[in-house]
């Protein structure tokens with residue numbers, strides 16, 4: 001648990017985030033990030049599509065506090081929508097409301113999202129609202145409620161660690177939903193802390209939405225959950241058209257290809273851009289062995305820069321240890 005808290009703490013460290021943006025790709029971030037710009041990302045998605053895998057594209061970035069930065073992110077996402085259309089790739093968008101200004105002003109964020117959803121609607125492209133930490137949960141649902149009055153090309157995420165997840169999945173039962181365990185550090189007042197309890201709730205939510213008949217994205221790298229779902233859909237005669245498995249770019253690649261080959265809909269979450277630091281630190285919090293992905297790149301390239309940053313991160317973590325983390 002202390003290691004999880006350590007990496008979640010690092011994920012919110014602005015100084016390291018800036019350093020990572022500058023040096024990240026030299027350090028090996030490309031194993032989990034599909035390029036720094038739209039052209040590189042499109043090439044990565046084409047490779048996935050060639051293997052029968054679709055993509056949900058995430059223009060990396062979150063917790064933005066400057067209007068200018070949020071507007072830049074909006075333009076970037078609009079250009080991704082244009083590129084999906086132009087290249088006719090099998091892909092949709094994942095976005096984070098805090099990247100589009102949710103922490104600046106609700107109406108400002110809503111306006112940015114409206115432009116994005118409206119453009120995507122024109123091209124028949126689906127937009128998934130990623131869910132972030134508890135503080136942003138209800139405002140994100142409010143945004144979805146406002147936009148879904150005018151658009152039907154949006155869906156969102158249900159995080160199984162929240163006590164309220166069952167109520168939320170019932171409320172949003174008519175939406176296309178991605179179901180996940182949950183990636184942020186949350187208080188015991190609002191979220192299960194025990195892995196077994198989270199897994200149990202995760203399964204309950206997956207069962208509910210699958211039986212409900214709306215499209216379900218089961219987003220996990222957990223082979224036990226995947227095997228369970230395979231059995232559950234067979235026993236309940238749920239068509240493969242009604243669900244997909246999702247995993248993150250660069251993780252369990254062989255399993256991604258095997259599931260697609262076995263005839264399951266498979267969608268890879270494809271992050272791109274330079275703002276990869278918070279995203280990757282959460283992956284380390286989930287599974288410290290994910291450091292392997294980094295080290296492989298580091299040693300392939302015979303560079304030791306990462307070790308310097310890693311050491312810096314570790315020391316900084318020790319210095320800030322004990323401070324309350326979000």
Ligand code: FDA
Pocket residue numbers: 129130131132157159180181182183184219220221222223246247248251252268269286287
């Ligand atoms: P978990 O990390 O619990 O691992 C369970 C077991 O699976 C491990 O013990 C191991 O046996 C095996 N395993 C896991 N990873 C492995 C690997 N790389 N190699 C080998 N074995 C492995 N969260 C959120 O809060 N909001 C969101 O919007 C999203 N969106 C999202 C999209 C997609 C496509 C994914 C895959 C995930 C998210 N998440 C998310 C993150 C999610 O909430 C969760 O934190 C991570 O997926 C980690 O949980 P898992 O279910 O993958 O397995």
